Amino acid sequence: MRHNFGAGPCILPQEVFKQASSAVLDFKDGLSILEISHRSPEFEAVVEETVRLVKELLNVPSGYSVLLLQGGASLQFSMVPMNLLPEGKSAAYLDSGVWASKAIKEVKYFGKANVVASSKDSNYTFIPKDFEIPADSAYFHYTSNNTIYGTELFDLPATKVPVVCDMSSDIMSRVIDVSKYDLIYAGAQKNIGPAGLTVVIVKDEILGKTDRAIPSMLDYKSHVDGGSMYNTPPVFSIYTAMLNLRWLKSKGGIAEIEKENIAKAKALYTEIDRNSLFKGTCAVEDRSRMNICFVMEDPELEKPFAKYADENGFEGLKGHRSVGGFRASMYNALPITSVHALIDLMQSFEEKYKK
Amino acid sequence: MRHNFGAGPCILPQEVFKQASSAVLDFKDGLSILEISHRSPEFEAVVEETVRLVKELLNVPSGYSVLLLQGGASLQFSMVPMNLLPEGKSAAYLDSGVWASKAIKEVKYFGKANVVASSKDSNYTFIPKDFEIPADSAYFHYTSNNTIYGTELFDLPATKVPVVCDMSSDIMSRVIDVSKYDLIYAGAQKNIGPAGLTVVIVKDEILGKTDRAIPSMLDYKSHVDGGSMYNTPPVFSIYTAMLNLRWLKSKGGIAEIEKENIAKAKALYTEIDRNSLFKGTCAVEDRSRMNICFVMEDPELEKPFAKYADENGFEGLKGHRSVGGFRASMYNALPITSVHALIDLMQSFEEKYKK
Numbered sequence: 001m002r003h004n005f006g007a008g009p010c011i012l013p014q015e016v017f018k019q020a021s022s023a024v025l026d027f028k029d030g031l032s033i034l035e036i037s038h039r040s041p042e043f044e045a046v047v048e049e050t051v052r053l054v055k056e057l058l059n060v061p062s063g064y065s066v067l068l069l070q071g072g073a074s075l076q077f078s079m080v081p082m083n084l085l086p087e088g089k090s091a092a093y094l095d096s097g098v099w100a101s102k103a104i105k106e107v108k109y110f111g112k113a114n115v116v117a118s119s120k121d122s123n124y125t126f127i128p129k130d131f132e133i134p135a136d137s138a139y140f141h142y143t144s145n146n147t148i149y150g151t152e153l154f155d156l157p158a159t160k161v162p163v164v165c166d167m168s169s170d171i172m173s174r175v176i177d178v179s180k181y182d183l184i185y186a187g188a189q190k191n192i193g194p195a196g197l198t199v200v201i202v203k204d205e206i207l208g209k210t211d212r213a214i215p216s217m218l219d220y221k222s223h224v225d226g227g228s229m230y231n232t233p234p235v236f237s238i239y240t241a242m243l244n245l246r247w248l249k250s251k252g253g254i255a256e257i258e259k260e261n262i263a264k265a266k267a268l269y270t271e272i273d274r275n276s277l278f279k280g281t282c283a284v285e286d287r288s289r290m291n292i293c294f295v296m297e298d299p300e301l302e303k304p305f306a307k308y309a310d311e312n313g314f315e316g317l318k319g320h321r322s323v324g325g326f327r328a329s330m331y332n333a334l335p336i337t338s339v340h341a342l343i344d345l346m347q348s349f350e351e352k353y354k355k
Numbered sequence: 356m357r358h359n360f361g362a363g364p365c366i367l368p369q370e371v372f373k374q375a376s377s378a379v380l381d382f383k384d385g386l387s388i389l390e391i392s393h394r395s396p397e398f399e400a401v402v403e404e405t406v407r408l409v410k411e412l413l414n415v416p417s418g419y420s421v422l423l424l425q426g427g428a429s430l431q432f433s434m435v436p437m438n439l440l441p442e443g444k445s446a447a448y449l450d451s452g453v454w455a456s457k458a459i460k461e462v463k464y465f466g467k468a469n470v471v472a473s474s475k476d477s478n479y480t481f482i483p484k485d486f487e488i489p490a491d492s493a494y495f496h497y498t499s500n501n502t503i504y505g506t507e508l509f510d511l512p513a514t515k516v517p518v519v520c521d522m523s524s525d526i527m528s529r530v531i532d533v534s535k536y537d538l539i540y541a542g543a544q545k546n547i548g549p550a551g552l553t554v555v556i557v558k559d560e561i562l563g564k565t566d567r568a569i570p571s572m573l574d575y576k577s578h579v580d581g582g583s584m585y586n587t588p589p590v591f592s593i594y595t596a597m598l599n600l601r602w603l604k605s606k607g608g609i610a611e612i613e614k615e616n617i618a619k620a621k622a623l624y625t626e627i628d629r630n631s632l633f634k635g636t637c638a639v640e641d642r643s644r645m646n647i648c649f650v651m652e653d654p655e656l657e658k659p660f661a662k663y664a665d666e667n668g669f670e671g672l673k674g675h676r677s678v679g680g681f682r683a684s685m686y687n688a689l690p691i692t693s694v695h696a697l698i699d700l701m702q703s704f705e706e707k708y709k710k
Contacts, residue, residue, distance in 0.1 A: 009389065017379055025376045071425045109570050
């Protein structure tokens with residue numbers, strides 16, 4: 001039995017793997033999902049259902065389009081200012097981690113990023129809270145969950161300017177009010193599906209207002225008009241995302257999975273705080289439910305614990321090099337039994353090594 | 356038994372489907388290929404082998420980088436001029452089909468496209484041959500195979516300017532001399548692998564010369580420097596491409612598959628020319644080996660033949676709406692037995708319907 005705590009691409013439900021595996025052999029009439037036309041009625045139905053499930057699960061209001069794109073969040077770092085930032089204008093960015101700072105770096109090709117606050121000097125161990133978003137900002141951009149540092153921003157900062165959010169690592173993990181956002185984007189490879197797909201949820205009325213000439217593939221309008229089929233889409237990634245969203249719906253949807261995610265995070269944080277050998281790395285009030293970062297009180301014990309975890313079937317627990325120590329990523333598909341197994345591991349390790 | 360003549364995403368070898376299906380369940384230690392980290396040694400080995408196989412199969416000289424990207428050929432339509440066309444300069448484009456003309460449309464955001472020749476007025480039934488490429492062109496761009504119209508340009512036009520080629524639908528189907536090209540790009544979903552992956556082969560020394568500030572994800576240099584891991588790559592599409600390229604190598608490589616492709620194309624064209632009910636749609640000297648377009652002498656017979664083909668397990672034979680009639684796409688993985696089956700079908704149809 002493996003416990004996959006990897007940060008992404010990450011664990012998906014076993015039944016999704018089974019269904020996806022089966023469709024690679026036979027999706028329809030003996031044809032593989034890999035060899036069917038993206039213009040076939042069967043695949044058009046897959047795109048339609050995937051979009052419908054995103055809308056249904058997140059309760060997306062009318063007036064928004066759901067786009068299934070390629071290029072990851074990293075391409076969105078450019079597409080967002082290209083599509084939303086008029087020449088000479090400024091957009092407000094919250095610098096809460098490496099991915100936020102990468103998004104900020106891409107703005108300069110199109111206009112100015114006004115960094116309203118940053119926790120970089122503290123190695124991003126907390127999410128900055130006291131900041132002003134200038135009313136003349138073209139938009140406000142933030143990252144809702146910082147995968148590397150294990151911080152999460154649960155409450156959308158109050159602002160009247162359009163809000164853009166990189167939700168790559170916590171989308172579909174908790175209930176959000178989409179109507180408060182103008183554009184949400186997410187690489188699929190955490191709670192949506194396999195790598196190779198990017199989901200964008202965009203309020204239609206914010207598009208087409210910059211007067212900038214935008215190459216077709218980088219213009220959200222091309223993809224809105226093309227129904228995410230402007231060109232050949234990433235067929236298998238979309239199909240598997242559909243399977244995963246079906247699974248999420250069958251579990252009772254996001255409100256139900258959020259309860260589980262809260263329970264999973266609470267259990268592990270409780271153990272980190274209780275166990276004499278471990279400690280958390282970031283501000284308690286900003287602790288992420290998705291990525292739980294912790295280190296050893298005695299750094300000498302890190303290698304032995306890593307080895308012990310490895311020997312016991314735990315995968316992907318190594319912390320990012322910017323933080324060190326360990327990171328337990330606990331996306332929707334990670335069963336609570338894996339969390340309990342990790343807690344047991346930490347306790348038995350404590351038994352061996354406590355002073 | 357299905358015969359998949361679809362234009363793409365298209366048939367891949369059955370053993371590739373089997374291996375890919377199996378890796379979705381268990382790629383390594385019980386973990387799915389969909390849940391492993393793209394930074395794991397196991398997946399880094401996949402990227403490395405995929406790049407090595409592309410280089411080996413196409414005999415890519417040193418001084419070139421092989422990039423595994425996202426966004427399809429359509430994103431390359433923008434990335435090519437963005438990276439290679441200096442402000443105010445002009446690039447020469449050959450307009451030999453709808454995809455070539457789409458590539459031309461994206462140049463205007465970066466400079467000027469000089470269309471050196473076009474067969475648009477003849478509905479792209481041939482490839483223009485008499486044209487001059489101005490010596491001061493930043494580069495010359497052409498499409499080697501026109502999927503929709505069934506024409507293929509086998510010999511690179513003579514020119515001293517850098518050559519860029521969209522080889523989406525005939526790459527890996529025949530031996531080419533990569534050293535004559537400065538940049539080759541191809542959506543994977545014909546002879547490379549599943550949709551969601553784009554392969555770019557670029558001569559390193561042509562990069563970084565435009566003085567244009569290029570957003571990171573759209574800059575080839577980011578991907579060269581990042582070893583195609585600038586951000587999370589399309590893991591499953593790359594893995595499956597690797598399996599498919601292994602298969603191609605095991606078949607004896609491109610020189611061997613080219614012989615088969617010549618035999619397959621010759622057999623079907625011979626039947627089209629012989630059979631009293633069918634006729635080809637494009638200039639004989641420009642006939643593609645990959646996409647073979649044909650119509651009925653009597654248009655009234657199109658529906659009955661389509662129905663007959665469908666009843667007999669033939670998939671994807673419908674011609675593109677711009678040409679009508681039928682299109683048999685015969686990529687590397689399509690067995691010659693399927694071609695013979697199609698010929699038999701055409702002959703038995705002729706028996707029934709000939710006057």
